[in-house]
Amino acid sequence: MGDGTLSTEPILHIENLHKEYDNPVTLVLNNVSFDLFREDFLCILGPSGCGKSTLIRCIAGFEKYSGTIEVDGKRVESPGSDRTMVFQDFNQLFPWITVINNIAYPLKINGMKDKAERLKKAETYLNKVGLSEYRDYYPHQLSGGMKQRVAIARAMALGSRIILMDEPFAALDAMSRNQMQDELLRIKEGEGMTVLFITHNIQEAITLGNRIMVMGNSGNIIEHMENPIEKPVTPASPGYSELWKHLNRLLRNECQLEKGQ
Ligand SMILES: Nc1ncnc2c1ncn2[C@@H]1O[C@H](COP(=O)(O)OP(=O)(O)OP(=O)(O)O)[C@@H](O)[C@H]1O
Numbered sequence: 239m240g241d242g243t244l245s246t247e248p249i250l251h252i253e254n255l256h257k258e259y260d261n262p263v264t265l266v267l268n269n270v271s272f273d274l275f276r277e278d279f280l281c282i283l284g285p286s287g288c289g290k291s292t293l294i295r296c297i298a299g300f301e302k303y304s305g306t307i308e309v310d311g312k313r314v315e316s317p318g319s320d321r322t323m324v325f326q327d328f329n330q331l332f333p334w335i336t337v338i339n340n341i342a343y344p345l346k347i348n349g350m351k352d353k354a355e356r357l358k359k360a361e362t363y364l365n366k367v368g369l370s371e372y373r374d375y376y377p378h379q380l381s382g383g384m385k386q387r388v389a390i391a392r393a394m395a396l397g398s399r400i401i402l403m404d405e406p407f408a409a410l411d412a413m414s415r416n417q418m419q420d421e422l423l424r425i426k427e428g429e430g431m432t433v434l435f436i437t438h439n440i441q442e443a444i445t446l447g448n449r450i451m452v453m454g455n456s457g458n459i460i461e462h463m464e465n466p467i468e469k470p471v472t473p474a475s476p477g478y479s480e481l482w483k484h485l486n487r488l489l490r491n492e493c494q495l496e497k498g499q
């Protein structure tokens with residue numbers, strides 16, 4: 239359970255991170271450094287193609303990189319259950335097994351031998367995301383948002399230290415998106431989760447993040463700030479429109495630089 243205070247030891251430590259793709263040769267991440275602390279909700283904004291997904295893939299352990307990425311002091315070299323990606327794509331569950339088994343089965347793979355214990359844990363986390371009554375449904379019988387909540391429950395049951403989300407709500411309509419934002423904040427607060435969240439949407443970053451980072455076209459960080467707006471955030475919150483304009487200006491400048499204007 240979260241106690242509302244952020245610890246001083248980072249869960250995730252990134253220093254001088256560079257990432258270059260070979261084919262074609264492209265420098266995508268350029269000297270990226272930041273820390274993520276327990277219970278942080280860090281939102282990353284940036285123009286298309288600036289390297290946001292590459293960054294999250296490096297943290298997830300899917301890419302080679304130079305520089306430092308450490309989780310709890312250990313260098314990231316491959317994927318691990320301490321970090322879980324929740325995708326925008328809703329088909330991230332095993333379609334042939336029920337919701338409860340989608341959470342319980344990875345626990346088995348992870349070495350939890352006792353079946354009753356696995357099911358109990360899966361039920362606990364399904365309950366936390368408000369989907370207990372769907373335990374025996376198959377993924378195709380759920381809405382997209384529900385599938386994402388199952389994926390979050392699975393990550394939490396596996397004991398993930400960090401949830402990595404790459405534009406998870408981009409495909410949703412505005413109303414479902416607002417609902418999912420509320421839901422995610424509720425789960426996050428209740429569980430004391432640590433989240434790194436990529437979005438194109440300034441409103442989303444201001445609503446969700448306790449910190450906001452903006453990446454520029456050169457794969458560098460051009461802004462990294464505490465979110466000064468108190469939760470729950472609404473467009474009427476004091477300071478909202480100033481912050482929105484500030485972030486919008488930064489993003490617009492990057493897009494204009496891109497076009498050489
Ligand atoms: N496997 C790859 N090989 C070569 N280049 C790649 C590869 N994956 C991505 N890139 C390049 O890296 C750059 C950053 O891509 P990335 O997907 O990280 O951007 P992004 O910020 O997530 O963009 P978007 O907002 O559109 O999702 C792009 O120029 C892209 O063409």
Ligand SMILES: [Mg+2]
Nearest residue numbers: 290291292404
């Ligand atoms: Mg991307």
